[in-house]
Amino acid sequence: MQKLLKLAIPVLGLALLTYSCQKDRSTDLAVDVVPQEVIDQLTHMGFNPDGIERVEEGYRIERDIIITDEFLNSKVDRHFVPNLEQYSTNNLVTTNGNRVITMYAPEGGRNGYSAGMIAGLDLAIERYNDENLGISFQRISNSNQADIVMTRLKKGDERRGVLGSAGFPTASGDPYDEIKMSGILESSYGLSTEGIATIIAHEMGHCIGFRHTDYFDRSISCGGGTANEGASTVGANHIPGTPTGATASAKSFMLACTDGGDRPFNNDDKTALNYLY
Ligand SMILES: [Zn+2]
Numbered sequence: 001m002q003k004l005l006k007l008a009i010p011v012l013g014l015a016l017l018t019y020s021c022q023k024d025r026s027t028d029l030a031v032d033v034v035p036q037e038v039i040d041q042l043t044h045m046g047f048n049p050d051g052i053e054r055v056e057e058g059y060r061i062e063r064d065i066i067i068t069d070e071f072l073n074s075k076v077d078r079h080f081v082p083n084l085e086q087y088s089t090n091n092l093v094t095t096n097g098n099r100v101i102t103m104y105a106p107e108g109g110r111n112g113y114s115a116g117m118i119a120g121l122d123l124a125i126e127r128y129n130d131e132n133l134g135i136s137f138q139r140i141s142n143s144n145q146a147d148i149v150m151t152r153l154k155k156g157d158e159r160r161g162v163l164g165s166a167g168f169p170t171a172s173g174d175p176y177d178e179i180k181m182s183g184i185l186e187s188s189y190g191l192s193t194e195g196i197a198t199i200i201a202h203e204m205g206h207c208i209g210f211r212h213t214d215y216f217d218r219s220i221s222c223g224g225g226t227a228n229e230g231a232s233t234v235g236a237n238h239i240p241g242t243p244t245g246a247t248a249s250a251k252s253f254m255l256a257c258t259d260g261g262d263r264p265f266n267n268d269d270k271t272a273l274n275y276l277y
Pocket residue numbers: 064065202206212255256
């Protein structure tokens with residue numbers, strides 16, 4: 001127990017530290033790099049643009065959600081107002097009863113993942129497959145045939161504590177096709193296989209249409225002041241059967257912020273997964 005605490009405290013400390021660093025840096029980026037019209041457009045679409053960052057795929061908001069330039073340029077007039085919670089996006093993955101989503105992650109080397117990271121990915125896949133949903137996941141060894149490719153974040157992002165990022169399903173019913181995941185969760189943060197699986201399962205959740213359980217007030221898991229991420233044009237639809245009122249203690253895998261610990265699917269997560277798929 002003593003040993004666990006010793007591990008947990010530096011991880012949490014680092015997460016909070018890098019978050020505040022990121023906030024500062026994001027503010028700079030927002031001024032220097034993100035054009036005001038993009039911020040205006042995202043605001044118009046109903047997103048909270050605080051902390052927006054320019055990344056190669058487009059823009060990163062809410063620390064781990066990718067808004068592509070293509071999506072940003074799409075004409076969308078619908079404007080959702082958030083009210084309840086445990087939420088999905090408007091677009092979901094089309095299953096036609098049963099769909100296998102293939103995933104690829106490079107192994108080893110400077111741009112690949114350690115055995116521990118791959119074990120985390122395999123455990124995340126196992127957690128989904130254990131639910132016997134209309135979707136299942138399978139790791140394959142050919143990136144060209146994968147529905148979702150997991151690639152390393154930029155080294156600078158990994159060093160400053162970004163854990164991962166992903167986007168939402170496409171209008172045509174496919175999962176978002178890329179998870180950018182830190183490769184140093186085991187080596188630098190000392191996370192367990194279960195902790196790594198939790199973070200990867202979270203990003204997989206975004207790819208199939210999950211929003212943050214506490215998107216309406218991310219301070220529930222992140223601390224700090226009340227902060228609504230905005231329902232936006234991607235939607236934040238309450239999933240029937242899930243409670244109204246997220247708590248950090250319920251440890252949903254889709255909470256906005258993590259302490260690096262293990263968050264297997266809780267009963268509400270399972271209800272949501274089974275409702276959507
Ligand atoms: Zn997230």
